Amino acid sequence: MYSTGMAGPVNRSAPSASASAWFAALGFLAIVGFLLLPYVGLGGDGQNFYYMGISAATTWAVIAGAQRVRRSRRLSWLLLAAGQFSYTVGDIAYYIAHAFFDSDAFPSVADLFYLLQYPLVGAALVLLVRRRTPAWDMATLLDAVILALGLGMLWWVYLIGPLVTGFDASESMASVLVSIAYPVMDLIVLATAIRLAVGAGSRSTAFRLLMASLLAMLAADMLYGLQTANDTYQDGGAPDVLWLCEYVLLGAAALHPSMRTLDRRAKVALPSVTAGRVLLLSLAALLPMVVLYARYVTEQHAGAPIVLLCGVSLFALVITRMWMVLGIQQRLAIVDDLTGLNARGVLLSHLDLEVERGQQHRHEVGIILLDVDQFKLIEQIHGQPGGHEVLADLAHRLVRLCGNAAILGRMGDNMFAAVLPGYGGADLNGAAVRIREVVEREKFAVGDQEDVRVTVSIGLASLHDDGAGSSELIEHAELALRQAKSAGRNRVFGTAGPVERRW
Incomplete structure (x- = not known):
């Protein structure tokens, strides 16, 4: 019989699903309010305070969630909280510079705190990957490299490349470096997030909320970069809404009870060779050809060597991955990978x-x-x-x-x-x-x-x-x-x- 008392004593301090649901509901209602403020004459400062309030509430939610797990397992959540706090401080510094000093200087103190968020989030993701992965897992590492290289090529061609070649001599070296640092940092977080997404470990509700939060952050950053390059960015637009969604999803992940098992080490790095994963790897390998054709049609040949190099690298990586799948299947036909017993x-x-x-x-x-x-x-x-x-x-x-x-x-x-x-x-x-x-x-x-x-x-x-x-x-x-x-x-x-x- 499977005892109903098998779960042991209940942890009264564990985060509850209701706390996560309430935070998400209130957060998304706040986002709706953020969008409606200009229509009632409370745009500008009203939206800024709303924005900073949601960001600060997310910092509190992540810290509250971190306090409810073992001290030895808090670091990844505390790093995420520190990253969110750094972004909140950046928002405050940005508001003070514009509201009290009428300063549009770039780079500014706010950029220092904005950029600090990325290494903190990246370190948290690396720590989660290390804790969830049972051993050196070359298969999922290759999958992550293939997907990150394909998406990173798009990042270079459409974001980093134009920034590198689009500056004029009147701009300072600091502004050039800081402008390039944003998409480069995004690319590093993207690669780490992909490794976490394709690796071993449970796909709990907290895991899905965290991944959705990272996706919203990267989408917002990419959209912001494109709008800035085309001089179409405006406060209160789509990037700001996506950033607010990132905050709410992160807070909901930290308050969900399944966050306590998010970093639990898997017993085995099971080789996921599903049809969906093969399709994703195939699409990533095809991206360079699609981009080359698009550049050819529009007669934009800048970045062609980078795209070609990515295409050759992706082809070699995909072939290597398929050889690994064959070897894994042959091994699993002899030994069960989880238990080490005979298949x-x-x-x-x-x-x-x-x-x-x-x-x-x-x-x-x-x-x-x-x-x-x-x-x-x-x-x-x-x-x-x-x-x-x-x-x-x-x-x-x-x-x-x-x-x-x-x-x-x-x-x-x-x-x-x-x-x-x-x-x-x-x-x-x-x-x-x-x-x-x-x-x-x-x-x-x-x-x-x-x-x-x-x-x-x-x-x-x-x-x-x-x-x-x-x-x-x-x-x-x-x-x-x-x-x-x-x-x-x-x-x-x-x-x-x-x-x-x-x-």
């Missing part, structure tokens, strides 16, 4: 071999199938990383219990198998009962909780009692496993019925 095909091959030996030499071969009870509920409560922790820990316990006596493998999402040459009858029953008892008795550590109770249901079959071949053994063991589940879970069944009486 299903390898285990069945071992079973065929042991059954053949058993038939020739007239010795027993037993098989144990065990399934984690209510595994979907475990994932609902603790997320996919929590489910991975349970499966990996269970695999380690099976190795410890069975030693060299069994050939272990993973048969499905939460199903394991043990082939035991020489085991049958009472020996097989005793081994299965011991596994069930140890799993039930020794609590599992999942995330922040050390006392999660997990149980397994077990089905047994032996060669000379239940079949003449490996396929028949598997069928009988699966039937016994279904009977154990139907009887109430946390039980051991053979084809003849329950192995141990439980009330």
Whole structure:
């Protein structure tokens, strides 16, 4: 049975979903008010105060969320709060310079605080990536490089390149450097955000809100850069609305309860080779050709060498990634990447071999199938990383219990198998009962909780009692496993019925 008390004591200080929802609702209402102020004669200063108020409220929300997680795991959220605070100070400095000193100087003190936000946010994202990634993950790193290189090329061609070539001699070196620093910093944050997005770890609500916040920030910065280059930017326009959306989404992410697991380390960097990811990588690889054609049609050849270099690099990276996918698939056909046990095909091959030996030499071969009870509920409560922790820990316990006596493998999402040459009858029953008892008795550590109770249901079959071949053994063991589940879970069944009486 999966205990309803498995979650342990409730953390009263944990952020609640209602706090996140209220902050998001009030924040977006404030954005609507920001847009309506000019129509009631309160534009200008009214919008500025609204803007700075939302920014300051976001800083408070992120700090409040950070205080509700373990001190050792606060740094990434505190860095995000520091970045938001830096931007708030920049807004205040910008307002003071214009309202009290009528100064349009560029660069100014405000730019110092605006630019400081980017390394703080970038450092927070790097820290999240390091904590979520279980090991050196070249596959997702390549994915991130491919996507970042494709989008970075667009950044260079349409933002950084025109800035580099568009300055005249009358502008100071400081204004040139600061103007270029904004899109360059954006590009660094973009690359780090992509690495976080494609890497391992749970896709919780807080994760999605954080990624949406970063997307809004980058979209606002890009739109601001384009409007500034064309002298069409106005206060209170689309970039300001997008920046306000960034603030509200960041605050909602910090106040959502799932933020406590956002930096939880995944048990394995599962290779995501879904159709969506392949499509994204393909589109990124095609971008240089699209941009080259667009520049050719408009007779704008500036930046063509950069675009060509990006195209060649992307082609080489995509080919490398496809070779890696092939290698990963070949490895997964032998070893399960999460548990380190034999993959299903390898285990069945071992079973065929042991059954053949058993038939020739007239010795027993037993098989144990065990399934984690209510595994979907475990994932609902603790997320996919929590489910991975349970499966990996269970695999380690099976190795410890069975030693060299069994050939272990993973048969499905939460199903394991043990082939035991020489085991049958009472020996097989005793081994299965011991596994069930140890799993039930020794609590599992999942995330922040050390006392999660997990149980397994077990089905047994032996060669000379239940079949003449490996396929028949598997069928009988699966039937016994279904009977154990139907009887109430946390039980051991053979084809003849329950192995141990439980009330």
